[in-house]
Amino acid sequence: MAVNKYEMAFAQFDPAESEEIITQKTSRIIRDHFARFDTPETKKFLHGVIDHTSLNTTDTEESIAQFTERVNDFEDTDPTIPSVAAICVFPNFVASVREALTAGGVRVACVCGSFPTSQSFIEVKLAETALAIADGADEIDIILNVGKFLAGDYESVATEIEEQVAAAHGATVKVILETGALQTPENIRRATILALFSGAHFVKTSTGKGSGGATPEATYTICRVLKQYHERFDEIRGIKLSGGIQTSEEAVRYFCLIDTLLGKEWHTPTYFRIGSSRLADALRKDIMA
Template identity: 50%
Template sequence: MSEHTHHHEPETSKYEQALKKYDLNLSDEAVKEAVAKIIAEKVPENDTTEVKRFLMGSVELTSLSTTDSEESILRFTERVNAFEDTYPDLPHVATICVYPCFAQIVSQSLEVEGVEVACVSGSFPSSQALIEVKVAETALAIKDGATEIDIVMSVGKFLSGDYETLCDEISELKAACGDHKMKVILETGCLKTAANIKKASLLAMYAGADYIKTSTGKLEPAATPEAAYVMCQAIKEYYDETGIQIGFKPAGGMHTVHDALVYYTIVKEVLGEKWLTNQWLRLGTSRLANLLLSEVTGEEVKFF
């Protein structure tokens, strides 16, 4: 190989090379059919109290509102504290998810062992900020007690094909997280095609994501079963290729217990039992916890 050709090796080769190992030629139609089949054939068998109890323990109880205040977030956290006493035999939620400015109040007032404090960071939900600002926000959230960080991939950079900058940003934010888990939100509603969703999933994982997450919940469409299916396929293929297990978090647009059962079933069918723990499957939602609780207890409960 002459020096000249070597010199022109493109910078993006690391991520481009990685993508070459995977089939990115997906048909949206085929994905739709596969998902419809799973929903028709497999969801009913998972419609059990046991599964709903499990899902309760996978909920990331989320408050990401313009009207959030120290008082409202404190009350929110106190509900999680009170839950343990009220329902000692039910699993508590997995996570409380808030803006970074509330990391301190949640981490100082949370009394339940094993509930994570997740913060959305990196100029959520648009991700449109200078990388220095994103890094600072992430580092401050962790300093204030966040144990997990959710960032949004730079969707504009993805759509314009600038994978290198996209991945470098994700890696830099992962470095700011250190040992803390980082979830990368793909905002699948903006990606449109199954092929794009798979490509974005793989890039995020190669760049350092510990979890991939469907959506911010701030744009429509948010999570869809089709997006979840493609993301889970990508997680499976990445695991087969690298041996690294990556978590999955559908978020946004989960309005019913049936919706949650659909996501559970997709994870079970595509990824298998190894992913069916609240370590590897999380549900980002604010309303679902009460609905699950109502079904598990058999009476309408508005606890959270």
């Protein structure tokens, strides 16, 4: 019965297209629109959708405080460039960011749910999320249980997401699909649908920690589902691109896909984010060149 419920959900959306067709379409979209969006205005917008990220083994309370101060220091240096959307850290550093952060409108995000593998007890995942919220997190990035998903155990995958969303107590929850591990467009399509029906506010491409980062092809498949979800249920859910996006050119290429496949409703950090540790500096350099 449980499998039938999920198969019925999957059937409400168009089937995944072939890898060859997706590659052709993404290449065409980027080729046709890149010049139009390769502008200072686009790059300023992109700066404002960044989840400025530090997820290093060497992070300390002091280094995260300094990382946060750099965001504070940038505020108002150029009023035409918005601050980053959020600072994203490990859950044990949420309090450090919250204490140091003074830049207006910047949210505190953190990775939870046994990042980056999701391989732990659900009780551990729930505790991690609850503790991060208690320390002041506004947003929680969790990981789809890829192992259970690939085994076809959709019930367990959905339940884990639903329980972590509940533990977030109304905070924004982004579900990381780890698209590189999912491998096929059909798996990415199904994982996106499952995350949405389980309460995800955002669907995120990847952790950037071992299974590859964002790709235009994975972005295409996720965007098709998000657009159809909006059309069928009149609800907008967000997309976060993460893993390997470091240059202005790469960010603009992805913006071409977001604009073309989703539309202007997604031209806001409320529904579009890019997770990166280096992109902010690259965009500022290009904008001010």
